[in-house]
Amino acid sequence: MNKKIYLYSVNHDAVNWEEIKDFFVNKGFEVFLKNDPFLNLEGERLNKIAEYLAKIRVLHPLKKDLNDNPFPIEIDYEKRNLKREKRKKGIIYDAFKFLKIYHDFIPSELKDLNNGFPFFFTDQLIATFSDRWHLRVIILSFPVLISIPGIVHAPAKDRDYYIAETLKSVPEFKDYYLKENDKRLTKILCAYVIQGIFFYKSIIERKDFNFCDDKNCVLYNSHFQKEVISAQYNLNFCDKHRIEWEKFRQS
Numbered sequence: 107m108n109k110k111i112y113l114y115s116v117n118h119d120a121v122n123w124e125e126i127k128d129f130f131v132n133k134g135f136e137v138f139l140k141n142d143p144f145l146n147l148e149g150e151r152l153n154k155i156a157e158y159l160a161k162i163r164v165l166h167p168l169k170k171d172l173n174d175n176p177f178p179i180e181i182d183y184e185k186r187n188l189k190r191e192k193r194k195k196g197i198i199y200d201a202f203k204f205l206k207i208y209h210d211f212i213p214s215e216l217k218d219l220n221n222g223f224p225f226f227f228t229d230q231l232i233a234t235f236s237d238r239w240h241l242r243v244i245i246l247s248f249p250v251l252i253s254i255p256g257i258v259h260a261p262a263k264d265r266d267y268y269i270a271e272t273l274k275s276v277p278e279f280k281d282y283y284l285k286e287n288d289k290r291l292t293k294i295l296c297a298y299v300i301q302g303i304f305f306y307k308s309i310i311e312r313k314d315f316n317f318c319d320d321k322n323c324v325l326y327n328s329h330f331q332k333e334v335i336s337a338q339y340n341l342n343f344c345d346k347h348r349i350e351w352e353k354f355r356q357s
């Protein structure tokens with residue numbers, strides 16, 4: 107099976123892309139590190155994507171409606187933000203609609219997974235709607251999309267954290283919980299790329315993709331920051347997935 111991965115990076119103070127590349131090269135992958143495709147947008151294409159982004163903003167945590175009729179100032183914000191090396195955050199976008207933008211950035215040969223696995227990373231917050239909007243770290247679709255601020259904001263902190271925060275004693279927890287510019291994000295991103303590799307592999311093999319039930323396995327679907335640290339940051343595999351991973355790596 108192909109072991110080529112394409113990482114479409116995004117500028118981020120805490121993320122060392124070369125380290126992520128080396129991690130997978132050392133595991134036997136051929137890694138192509140690419141620049142943020144949004145930075146090359148110009149003219150009509152830039153305008154169109156800016157307008158689209160303004161339209162797919164989430165407006166209310168409980169309501170599915172999006173910002174269908176954006177104000178010119180909102181489109182202008184998106185246009186300026188797209189061209190920034192360090193983008194502003196704070197807006198939440200519909201994850202699946204956001205993902206659609208990336209279809210245009212995938213080179214035609216990568217539309218066939220046998221030629222390589224594309225990974226896109228965003229510096230923005232994305233969410234999916236069920237009973238309400240839920241922030242997401244990773245969208246396992248085509249292509250796989252990973253939100254870097256999602257790692258910090260999507261998994262819940264423990265109840266203790268919120269109590270401490272209310273009582274203004276957060277500093278006690280400050281080394282434990284992930285922050286925006288946390289150096290641990292680089293290693294955690296490797297873990298989410300591994301999830302994406304397993305996902306793509308399952309498509310090629312025509313099998314269902316399932317997360318792992320083992321809280322210490324990299325394929326565990328973490329909902330709490332504590333779980334992200336034990337499952338993703340530690341980069342451990344359960345026995346079953348270790349065997350599968352080694353088999354794939356050496357194939």
Ligand SMILES: [Zn+2]
Nearest residue numbers: 318323344347
């Ligand atoms: Zn596992």
